[in-house]
Amino acid sequence: MTTSAAGSAGHRPNRRGSETRQKVLSAALDALATGDPTAVSANHIAKQVGVTWGAVKYQFGDVDDFWAAVLGYMAERRGQLELRPDPEAGLEARVGQIVDLLWLGLDTPDVRAMNTLRGALPRERDELERAFPKTAAELAAWQSGWIESCQQAFADLDVDPVRVREMAAMIPGAMQGLTDERHLGTYSDMDDAKRGLRNAIAAYLSA
Structure with missing residues (x-):
């Protein structure tokens, strides 16, 4: 069981917020999967999606919350390693x-x-x-x-x-x-x- 799958920012996202959250998580996975160390930047990932770091913080919390949510997202997808x-x-x-x-x-x-x-x-x-x-x-x-x-x-x-x-x-x-x-x-x-x-x-x- 993951600790961040339900969200770390302490609020229930609306539909638009959920879509933004999903886009950010997907963009984070794609960026990190390139192996480029510069991809480990929440602000950089936010810009890729076309949102501000403030919007990401609203959805996830701080940087720690964000990376925890990314790992939780990966855990939900990890059927290959079951x-x-x-x-x-x-x-x-x-x-x-x-x-x-x-x-x-x-x-x-x-x-x-x-x-x-x-x-x-x-x-x-x-x-x-x-x-x-x-x-x-x-x-x-x-x-x-x-x-x-x-x-x-x-x-x-x-x-x-x-x-x-x-x-x-x-x-x-x-x-x-x-x-x-x-x-x-x-x-x-x-x-x-x-x-x-x-x-x-x-x-x-x-x-």
């Missing part, structure tokens, strides 16, 4: 499903947008939570939701939940590395890389 494990599949097959899910999902505009935003935010957790508490809460919700989904994916198997949590924390970064490698024109065989990662994780979880 785990739906086959209950008949064994451990190795389920790990393979997660690898395949991330291989596709991490190359979507939404994830690219999130990475652009994360790259512009403070790296230290304490600083992030102090400067952008609502945005930090959205990011934390994504992480906790992902770990919970991974735990549920293996809940009916005899797998150490601590190792599942470790896998859940590690595998998005590992898959992001493979995704980046794919775009760099690598000579590595990506199918071999994914298969190797799947086998290594399955071996660890079954040990």
Whole structure:
């Protein structure tokens, strides 16, 4: 569950306001998905939509509220990263499903947008939570939701939940590395890389 999906400005938007809100969120996603660091500017995004920063503040609140709302909007759209494990599949097959899910999902505009935003935010957790508490809460919700989904994916198997949590924390970064490698024109065989990662994780979880 996201913390900003219902709006952070403390009022119920009318139809025109809802349309403006949707346009701003969509423009923010498109701008961030380009990977351009200068896209991380609420004022710049407002100008793209043809509204003032004051209008954006009226709809969302301050900058923290705005980025939290953008992340909430992404969360509503993140069907590509929803785990739906086959209950008949064994451990190795389920790990393979997660690898395949991330291989596709991490190359979507939404994830690219999130990475652009994360790259512009403070790296230290304490600083992030102090400067952008609502945005930090959205990011934390994504992480906790992902770990919970991974735990549920293996809940009916005899797998150490601590190792599942470790896998859940590690595998998005590992898959992001493979995704980046794919775009760099690598000579590595990506199918071999994914298969190797799947086998290594399955071996660890079954040990």
